[in-house]
Amino acid sequence: MEPVWQGGTRDADLIHVALRASLDFESGRIVGTVQNAFRSLRAGTDRIRLHSRGIEIREVTGGDGQALGYRERDGFLEISLETPMAVGDEASIEVEFSATPASGYHSSLTRGEEFAPSAHGSSFPDGLRPWIPTWDAPGELATMDTQIVLRDDLSAVANGVLIAVDTLPGAGPGQKVFTWRSLTEIPVRSMAIAAGAFDTFAAKAGETELYFHLPAGTDPETAQRTFGESTAVLEYFTRKLGRPFPFPRYDQAVLSDLPALMLDGASLTMIDATELPSVADELDDRRERPRRTVARGAARKWFGAWLAPLQERHRWLLDGLALTLELDYESRVRGLPEVELEWDSLRDSVIRRSEERLVVESSEGVVVALAREEMAERAAWVLRILRARLGEETFWRLIQAFVGRDTGRLVTVEDFRRLCLSLTGLDIGPEIAQWTGRVTVPELHIRFQRRSVKGVGESLGIVVDQVQPGPLFRVSLPIEVHFAGGIVRFEELVIDKKTNLVIVPLDDRVVDVAIDPEGVVLASFSIEKDDASWIAQGSLSRSSIDRARALPRLDELSATSEEARAALIRILRMSPEPSLRERTTQWMRFQGPACNLALKQAAAEDLSPLVRRAALHSLLQRFAQGDWIPGADELELFLQMEQRETSPAVLEKLEQIRKTVPQSE
Incomplete structure (x- = not known):
């Protein structure tokens, strides 16, 4: 069997796919027909191959309705044509099928109190071949029609534009047929469907119609908190890329039991119900989700569905x-x-x-x-x-x-x-x-040597060794040499040998040498420099990345260095970046009242709930290790914090403190 990411050889180009399927929520089966239209790529094409794995094939017919011979072998459905095709000839093949796939398509009738019944189908993780017999390979663009037959209290979403919702002959009593059409060619592997009991909200971004499908009963405020930035995201991407959203309509649907937080279609994105924020949630608690999920889904429409x-x-x-x-x-x-x-x-x-x-x-x-x-x-x-x-x-x-x-x-x-x-x-x-072309990244070991050269004076030798296994890399490594008088010298080193040496003249005392201060080099660094330089990096660097990279060493030094402890406290109190302050709480492991006070102040006063929660977590760790025993006044402070706190994540930590720390009599 060929790997999922390979298509195998083909004799014809897929130009149109028309799926008509009924979804059986009780059995988890998908039953229907798929019509694949092809254009021959060579003279004498007498067979068509489709990908099909574990699908029950009931019948295969040609465009005239005549039954065609076929056989299933090695993950392919091989279909014999009645008449060989010339180059450029077009033909249509219809396959009647039934499947209860283990991947790709999933439906649930009921799942506790989660959103159900619901169904979703996509090419993740094993392609379309477990649930649709078609040519399931990269590099294939086709127009698409999708008809989904459902009971009449449910709705279906697919790629393209919704053409009709009606009852068609043969649909059955109490059922509706949703017809979607994409006249724009889309990657076949971007085929996707979603079904469930939805409440639908609408918006616009330029000329693009936006539709948000959420579990029935979702309040408008939750819908706004989930998808409210969609218009801003699409408009920003349009300006940034100089090209409008590539499809006339964009649908986003929330479902349960997705195999990932997000699944991609061409003009459809499916998002797992766990991404729904409650009205009580602070979005900061969710680390920028669901906005990040919305932005990622939209970005992949330009890069993945259009290109x-x-x-x-x-x-x-x-x-x-x-x-x-x-x-x-x-x-x-x-x-x-x-x-x-x-x-x-x-x-x-x-x-x-x-x-x-x-x-x-x-x-x-x-x-x-x-x-x-x-x-x-x-x-x-x-x-x-x-x-x-x-x-x-x-x-x-x-x-x-x-x-x-x-x-x-x-x-x-x-x-x-x-x-x-x-x-x-x-x-x-x-x-x-x-x-x-390789899985490794550069591992750079950096050390410094003071040198005195006759006629030149004092200089600093910067030695950079590549110590990773395998071939050497060629890396441009920016550095900043900080002098005591405030002057900063910028250098860019070309690292392309096992051992690389660069000489920097010294006009003043060196305070620190910052390696890749802006974080533009993909490499791991092992840097030998004195304690004072590490403290200067954490205290004086203008770069948030440079300060963050100093944290582990400052943590080590803080056991014996007052200056290192002061640098950590300064980063926690004064850094404008919430994520740096949050990270700092994890490296403040030195003992003493100064550390405890800084963490308590962060827990009580920081504007970011992520920092408040992280500070409380660090205090709990200190209590578990016997490094902190709160007094009555501190417990009273935590009680007051609990009464005014709005973040569920922070409240959870405060409750944990109340249950873990013994209360004063």
Whole structure:
């Protein structure tokens, strides 16, 4: 059987798919017909192959209604044509089928008090082939008709535009038929359906009609808190990309039991019901969800549904572009420093996944393909590196040109490389190869040497060793040398050897050397520098990333250094970025009243519920370890906090303190 991401060889081009299906919620079966229309790619085409895995095939007929011979083999449905086709000839094949698939399509009649009955179908995680017999491969665009037969108290959503809701002959009593049509070609693997008892809300973004389908009974305020930013997201993306939303209508549906928080269709996004915020929720508690989910789904309509990968190996670029666009919107909402910290967290994730993959490789002796989520993070970082080299204006001009290309919607990484070369003169081929052709990332060990050179004077030697297994990388490494008089010298080091040495003349006493202070290098760093430099990095750096990277070392030093403790407290109290303050609470593990006071003040006064919750969590840990025993006045403070707190996440921690910490008599 061929892997899901491969389509196999084909003799004809799929040009239209027409699905008509009845959904049986009690049995979990989907029953119906699918008509696949093809255009022959070669002379003498006498068979058509469709992907089908575990589907019960009941009958196959040609366009004239005549039964056609077929056989099922190795995940394919091979259909024999009555008459061979010439190049360019078109033919239609209808397959009557029934399936109770283990993946791709799922329905539930009842599931406790969750949203039910409901059903959803998509290509995640194993393609369409478990529930629809069609040509299920990347690089295939087709127009599409979708008819879903349901009982009359339910609704169905699919790609395209809703054409009709009516009763058709043969639909059965008490049933309705929802007919959706996409006259715009869409990737076949973006085919998707959703069904359930929905309340539907509407909005507009420019000329695009927006529809939000939520569980019946959802109050309008929850609907607004879930999808209220959709218009702003689409309008921002339109301005950023220089191209309007690619489809006339965009539907977002909330369902239960999704195999992921979000599933993609072409003009349909399905979101898991766990993303619904209650009216009582503070959105900050949810770490920017569901806005992030809404933005991610919208970004993938430009990158994935409009521009589609010619082959699966090119998908990483589109996923990386979608994540880049999503984070760009986040920087508009939350501010650039906050999102820069998220980029640094993504870097940590890529490094961690790389290390996990290396363990698998060394133990099994095989190279394991990166999962889609992993590759999207790595791809976004590749684009971040390119963005730093090109600058903001040129980078987004390149992305706009890529989205607006008039040479077809099926794209490759090579297309992007050629476009970049023609617009900017920069060949990114070697850059792409080194970041995507292996699972490792650079591991840079950095140390400093004071030197005295005759005729030159004092200088600082910066030694950078590449210590990762496997081939060497070529990395541009920015550094900042901070002098006691306030002068900052900027250098960019080219790291392309096993050991790299750069000499920096010294005009004053060095306070600190910041390595990659803006966080634009995808690498792990091991840095040898004195304690005073680490304290200066945490205290004086203008970069939130630089301060965040100093936290682990400041935590180590805080056991013996008053200056390190003061630096940690200063970051917690004065950093404008909530995520940096939250992260700091996790590294304030030194003992003493100053630390306890700083954490209590953060728990009581910080404007971010995430920081308040994290500070309370750290206090609970200190109590469990015997490092903090609250007095009566502190317990009274927590009681007052509980009475005025509005965040459910913070209230949960306050309740935990009340139940865990013994109350004074």
